[in-house]
Structures are given as C-alpha cells and as structure tokens.
Amino acid sequence: MSRHLTAVEGVPVADLIAANWQEIWAFQAKPGDLLIDTYPKSGTTWVQEIVDLIRNEGDAEICRRAPIYERVPFLEVMHLMKPGLEEVNAMPPPRVLKSHLPFQLVPPSFWKLNCKVIYVARNARDTMTSFYHFDHMVTFHPDPGTWEQYVQRFMKGDVGWGSWYDHVKGFWEKKDKHNILYLFYEDLKKDPLKETRKIMRFLEKDLPEEMLKRIVHQSSFNQMKENSMSNNSTFPMEILDHTKGSFMRKGTVGDWKTMFTVRQNELFEEDYRRQMEGSSLKFQVAM
Ligand code: PPS
Numbered sequence: 453m454s455r456h457l458t459a460v461e462g463v464p465v466a467d468l469i470a471a472n473w474q475e476i477w478a479f480q481a482k483p484g485d486l487l488i489d490t491y492p493k494s495g496t497t498w499v500q501e502i503v504d505l506i507r508n509e510g511d512a513e514i515c516r517r518a519p520i521y522e523r524v525p526f527l528e529v530m531h532l533m534k535p536g537l538e539e540v541n542a543m544p545p546p547r548v549l550k551s552h553l554p555f556q557l558v559p560p561s562f563w564k565l566n567c568k569v570i571y572v573a574r575n576a577r578d579t580m581t582s583f584y585h586f587d588h589m590v591t592f593h594p595d596p597g598t599w600e601q602y603v604q605r606f607m608k609g610d611v612g613w614g615s616w617y618d619h620v621k622g623f624w625e626k627k628d629k630h631n632i633l634y635l636f637y638e639d640l641k642k643d644p645l646k647e648t649r650k651i652m653r654f655l656e657k658d659l660p661e662e663m664l665k666r667i668v669h670q671s672s673f674n675q676m677k678e679n680s681m682s683n684n685s686t687f688p689m690e691i692l693d694h695t696k697g698s699f700m701r702k703g704t705v706g707d708w709k710t711m712f713t714v715r716q717n718e719l720f721e722e723d724y725r726r727q728m729e730g731s732s733l734k735f736q737v738a739m
Contacts, residue, residue: 481565490571500524506659509659517681563630566631573637578705588693589693603720641704709738
C-alpha cells in the first residue's frame with residue numbers, strides 16, 4: 453500500500469484517496485443526509501456514536517447492529533472498504549456519513565441540497581498528539597517519524613488531510629452560511645449532556661431527558677472502548693494496523709503535555725498565533 457501523500461487542490465491526502473478523487477468529488481448526497489466532518493482525531497467516532505444513538509432513540513442493541521464504520525460510512529475511503537460506493541448509494545436516505553475533507557473539498561452535492569453537517573474541532577495540541585499515535589497505525593500514511601519531526605510536519609500541514617489550521621478555520625468561517633453545527637471536543641468532555649442535547653436539537657429530535665442521559669452514558673469513553681461495534685477494533689487491518697496501537701487510546705483533554713517539550717511548546721505557540729491571527733475561533737487548551 454502506498455504511504456505517500458498527494459496534493460488535491462493543494463491539500464495533501466493519501467495517494468489512495470487522491471487516485472480516486474474524481475469519484476469522491478462527484479459523490480451524490482441525498483436530501484436529508486447528514487455529514488459528520490472533522491479534522492482527523494477530533495472526536496469523529498464519538499459524535500458518530502451519539503448521532504446513531506439519537507437517531508435510534510437510545511436503543512443500544514440496534515446500535516450494535518454493525519461496526520460504527522459501517523453504520524456511518526467513511527466518504528473518502530469507500531472505494532477501499534465496505535460499505536462501498538454502490539452499497540452506500542443503495543442506502544435509503546437520510547444517511548449519516550463521515551468525512552475528514554476540508555470545507556472546500558466536500559463534494560458540492562452536500563451544499564446544493566443544504567444537507568446538515570456536524571463539524572467537531574479539537575485543540576491543535578491534543579489533535580496532533582492523538583494523530584501522531586494514530587499515524588503509527590494508518591497503513592496509507594507516511595511513517596510518522598520522530599515526535600519532533602511530526603510537530604514540524606503538523607505545523608506545515610504536511611500530514612494526511614492537510615493543515616489543521618486551515619481545516620478548523622475553513623468550517624468556522626462558513627458555519628453561518630450553511631447548515632453547520634460547529635462543536636468542540638473539549639465542550640463534549642466538559643458537559644456531554646449539554647452537547648448531546650445540542651446534537652439532538654440539530655437532528656430535530658425531542659428525546660426525554662432520561663433517554664439523553666442514557667445516550668451520554670452509552671457513548672462515554674469507557675463504554676465505547678469496551679464495545680467492539682464502537683471502538684473501531686475491527687476496522688480493516690489493510691488500513692489500520694491494530695498491532696501498532698489502540699484506536700480508543702486515552703480520550704482526554706491535555707494529553708499533549710506528555711509529549712511536548714517546553715521548547716516545542718514555545719515554538720508551537722508562536723507559530724499558532726501566526727497561523728490563527730485574525731480568526732475569532734478560540735479553543736480551550738488545558739495548559
Ligand atoms: S478518526 O480516526 O479521525 O476518526 O478519530 P476520531 O474519532 O476523530 O478521534 C479519536 C480520538 O477521540 C477519542 N475518543 C473519545 N474521547 C472521549 N470520549 C469518547 N467517547 C471517545 N471516543 C473516541 C479517541 O480516544 C481518540 O483520542 P486520543 O486522544 O487518541 O485518545
């Protein structure tokens with residue numbers, strides 16, 4: 453499997469995604485479809501699980517009908533795994549799909565149909581930390597190298613799906629012009645009930661408080677970690693080498709402190725200010 457990145461419209465993505473770009477770009481959304489879009493490692497799977505639980509009124513059994521990557525197909529890797537494009541095309545709407553594509557690379561059919569999009573952002577330091585560990589597992593990404601090398605690559609946007617800075621700002625700037633619910637991983641950690649209620653309202657559902665509390669419990673880190681239908685442990689080995697790490701790793705805010713040196717943090721902060729200058733987008737960072 454190629455481990456290279458190729459630029460699509462200036463955004464580096466895995467060769468295997470770039471090679472299939474025309475098909476991905478031409479993807480046809482259907483009215484009512486929901487897209488969960490994130491920069492990698494920002495809480496995608498967590499929100500996928502919450503959405504599936506809300507849509508199924510907290511029925512944990514129904515939500516164990518298939519692994520999360522089948523319940524919520526992954527747009528840009530559909531040609532590499534099941535469910536493939538044909539199966540996804542055959543699914544009745546409203547479907548829920550996952551993507552890591554930056555705003556400008558989301559297939560235009562989603563915007564034309566005014567589909568709902570849930571975007572989840574996570575602070576850069578924790579995202580990078582999580583991505584570094586994860587990139588040891590991803591077979592179609594370059595070897596992550598040393599942590600120091602990875603920090604440099606991340607700041608330059610030379611990682612799969614490109615620049616974190618452009619990604620989070622891209623959706624932030626467009627969120628009021630489209631049907632986008634912009635969430636933060638840190639808020640989900642702090643008050644999962646409040647954020648889950650926001651998602652429920654966005655999905656135009658009205659579930660009783662007790663059911664919402666159950667959904668929060670079922671989608672908690674520990675519950676998902678133990679649930680083979682939620683923890684991605686069966687994700688195809690050709691794409692994710694499960695001998696190199698665990699998908700449900702820590703699920704915390706502030707884990708970056710176990711990786712950054714004081715010097716790296718200073719340089720990162722200086723670069724961060726430059727890259728985020730002028731943006732009203734602010735993150736809660738555990739310092
Ligand atoms: S991916 O591969 O990009 O789709 O990964 P993604 O799901 O976006 O992010 C994975 C990180 O989210 C953590 N995670 C959770 N945290 C809190 N609660 C729940 N329920 C939860 N589920 C997944 C997961 O552990 C990864 O973060 P790290 O920091 O690596 O542990």
